[in-house]
Amino acid sequence: MTTQLMYSPEFNKHNTPGHPENAQRLTTLLQNLQTASFYDTLKIMEPTPLPETLLTEIHGGGMIEQIKNISNTGDSWIDLDTYVCKDDYHTARLAAGSVLDICTNVLNDNVTNGFALTRPPGHHATAHRSMGFCLFNNAALAAHALTKKGKKVLIIDPDVHHGNGVQQIFFNRNDVLYQSLHLSPHYPGTGDIQEIGIGQGEGYTNNAPLSHGNGNTAATRILQTIFLPIAHQFHPDLIIMCTGYDSHHADPLGGLQFTTQFYADITKMYQEIQPKLVCTLEGGYNLTWIGPCFLAQLGQLSNHPSTIQDTTHEIDTADAVIAQLQKELGDYWDL
Numbered sequence: 001m002t003t004q005l006m007y008s009p010e011f012n013k014h015n016t017p018g019h020p021e022n023a024q025r026l027t028t029l030l031q032n033l034q035t036a037s038f039y040d041t042l043k044i045m046e047p048t049p050l051p052e053t054l055l056t057e058i059h060g061g062g063m064i065e066q067i068k069n070i071s072n073t074g075d076s077w078i079d080l081d082t083y084v085c086k087d088d089y090h091t092a093r094l095a096a097g098s099v100l101d102i103c104t105n106v107l108n109d110n111v112t113n114g115f116a117l118t119r120p121p122g123h124h125a126t127a128h129r130s131m132g133f134c135l136f137n138n139a140a141l142a143a144h145a146l147t148k149k150g151k152k153v154l155i156i157d158p159d160v161h162h163g164n165g166v167q168q169i170f171f172n173r174n175d176v177l178y179q180s181l182h183l184s185p186h187y188p189g190t191g192d193i194q195e196i197g198i199g200q201g202e203g204y205t206n207n208a209p210l211s212h213g214n215g216n217t218a219a220t221r222i223l224q225t226i227f228l229p230i231a232h233q234f235h236p237d238l239i240i241m242c243t244g245y246d247s248h249h250a251d252p253l254g255g256l257q258f259t260t261q262f263y264a265d266i267t268k269m270y271q272e273i274q275p276k277l278v279c280t281l282e283g284g285y286n287l288t289w290i291g292p293c294f295l296a297q298l299g300q301l302s303n304h305p306s307t308i309q310d311t312t313h314e315i316d317t318a319d320a321v322i323a324q325l326q327k328e329l330g331d332y333w334d335l
């Protein structure tokens with residue numbers, strides 16, 4: 001088996017020092033990577049930019065032109081959270097392209113699974129709006145490209161923030177199943193249990209909002225009783241994980257209590273549904289902890305599992321979430 005890791009030094013041209021989503025995140029992950037005992041087993045490659053034609057199939061309404069224009073002239077802000085740097089039109093397409101490149105390699109059986117170390121992140125970018133540190137929706141663009149080849153894609157998103165962009169892009173579709181564990185109430189304010197999709201997409205959006213302080217125990221119970229049974233019935237050809245380490249207990253922008261080992265555990269659970277699994281980097285802002293989280297998860301992907309124990313003070317309010325999910329999704333899935 002082979003795990004592919006994809007990143008480009010160009011990702012760090014997207015940078016605003018002092019902003020939580022800055023180049024130091026990727027630098028830190030790469031430094032941690034070099035200490036990994038399994039480093040030599042990884043197939044590390046540089047991505048190709050996502051073709052413009054694919055980009056326009058998901059994004060529109062002027063957002064591509066906006067990024068293109070700022071990218072030509074220099075640094076600017078799209079909203080209070082989201083900056084665009086010179087050359088970001090290329091950099092952001094490179095991020096999306098890295099997810100698609102690994103997915104293609106996995107589906108062609110060139111590699112077993114992979115991790116795209118993407119910056120800028122993507123899961124908040126909607127069809128018509130860059131937001132929440134995200135320019136283009138890396139996971140959604142890759143998933144959409146795969147559906148054009150007749151593939152069914154599951155996107156699991158354990159980032160502390162709800163992936164409103166992924167949800168919106170696939171809300172009326174049944175070829176992409178979106179599952180999100182997230183803190184609520186929290187940015188961006190979407191991700192209620194009742195948001196299950198519309199039309200053909202009914203039942204193909206699964207949201208588990210967790211209140212402040214919930215951790216591994218609540219998440220695992222929701223995964224085992226709701227998300228994984230649905231994932232199994234959906235029978236995906238490939239799984240994309242929107243990996244956000246901001247759901248870790250030490251994250252400054254978080255509020256959930258996931259442990260470092262949780263990112264390996266959730267990866268293992270989804271590998272058992274479909275081993276063709278590709279991670280893409282979303283959030284995670286504690287520079288001390290994102291490295292260990294990344295190595296735990298990458299170790300799981302590359303069959304070098306470790307157990308790292310860190311203690312948390314979690315609560316478990318999953319009962320109400322599970323009961324409501326069964327009520328909302330029971331018409332569509334055998335739960």
Ligand SMILES: [Zn+2]
Binds near residue numbers: 159160161246282283
């Ligand atoms: Zn996040």
